[in-house]
Amino acid sequence: CTECGQSFSQSRQLVDHWRVHTGERPFVCTECGKSFITNYQLTRHRRVHTGEKPCGLYCKSFRD
Template identity: 45%
Template sequence: FNHNSHLIIHHRVHTGERPCKCPECWKTFQSCLYPTEHQWKHTEERPYECPECGKRFWTSLDLIKH
């Protein structure tokens, strides 16, 4: 791992620790980066747009998959 923080987050895969929660639905996450993207699902905001077709997505990963 390039950074100690990445190792800590990966370690949570094995321990099941999920310390970060969405304040809207209480879904839990291993990394506190994920709730930020997850919270867009509680709004109409879809900040990632496909430059070819204009379809919008909640997460950058969804755009990449598209």
């Protein structure tokens, strides 16, 4: 990263990281409008609305 010097093994990681500096948050939750730097963060956030929780035992998910 030319801004902070952090290095990445994949160019996609740099693209996502660069958003930390630019403030860009292109992934928006359709339920509440909260925005995120990466699609992964949005996917993880959606669990707030669905009640889905990751299962630590088998790396699958389940609902209460």
